[in-house]
Amino acid sequence: MEQMKRRKFLGVSAVGMAAVAGSGVLVPAIANAANVAGWPAAAFDAKKLDEAMKDSIDATSVKTSAKVRLTAPTIAENGAAVPVTVDVDHPMTADDYIESVYLYVDHNPTPLASAFHFTPDSGHAYFQERIKMAKTDMVRAVARTNKGVMMSSKPQEIKVTIGGCGG
Numbered sequence: 538m539e540q541m542k543r544r545k546f547l548g549v550s551a552v553g554m555a556a557v558a559g560s561g562v563l564v565p566a567i568a569n570a571a572n573v574a575g576w577p578a579a580a581f582d583a584k585k586l587d588e589a590m591k592d593s594i595d596a597t598s599v600k601t602s603a604k605v606r607l608t609a610p611t612i613a614e615n616g617a618a619v620p621v622t623v624d625v626d627h628p629m630t631a632d633d634y635i636e637s638v639y640l641y642v643d644h645n646p647t648p649l650a651s652a653f654h655f656t657p658d659s660g661h662a663y664f665q666e667r668i669k670m671a672k673t674d675m676v677r678a679v680a681r682t683n684k685g686v687m688m689s690s691k692p693q694e695i696k697v698t699i700g701g702c703g704g
Contacts, residue, residue: 577639580649586641589649590679593639594687599679602688605638607678609695616697618667623678623690625662629655635662636683642668643675643692650676673697 580593587597608622625635634657640650650668662680670676674697678690 577649577652580639580652581647583648584646586643586648589641589647590639593649593652594637594679594681596687599687599689601691605678605680605688605690607676607690607693609676609693611694612696612698613670614698616670616672619670619695619697620665620667621676622665623653623663625680625688627662627680627682629657629660629662631657632683634659634683635680637681638662638664639679639681640666640668641677641679642670643677645669645671645674670695670697 577593580589583589583592590597590599604626606622606624606626608624609619613619621640623638623640625638627633627635629635635655637655638653640652641648642650651666653662653664655662668676673695675692675694677692679687680689681687
């Protein structure tokens with residue numbers, strides 16, 4: 538029996554995977570994001586901060602709390618990849634935990650930059666990511682507990698230099 542050559546194997550595999558994907562058995566997770574409970578699809582489409590906040594947390598302002606810490610550079614040389622860290626000092630027990638954390642960039646074309654959902658099993662409400670900023674702007678994080686209590690980081694200005702994604 539002839540051994541199957543690598544190229545022939547890859548070709549057969551690619552055709553097989555395409556058939557499976559085309560049948561609907563495999564559906565990319567991102568395609569179902571709008572169907573996930575609690576996913577703020579309208580908030581990600583909002584063009585103004587107040588709209589994005591209303592659509593995601595049903596409020597347009599939230600009291601600041603030292604428990605929500607946003608860490609980001611004062612000056613970002615590249616607006617296309619600004620590093621931010623959000624850390625929420627709150628219990629993560631079965632009856633009291635951080636359920637969601639939202640990150641907003643006040644005047645971005647779409648102010649809601651990201652939304653993270655947690656469970657008690659997460660252990661800690663913490664994340665690091667790189668966000669895109671169109672220009673120098675204010676950034677804030679808002680955390681919501683499973684009991685509906687909301688708290689916000691102090692808004693932080695991040696200056697995007699000319700060499701970045703804006704001025």
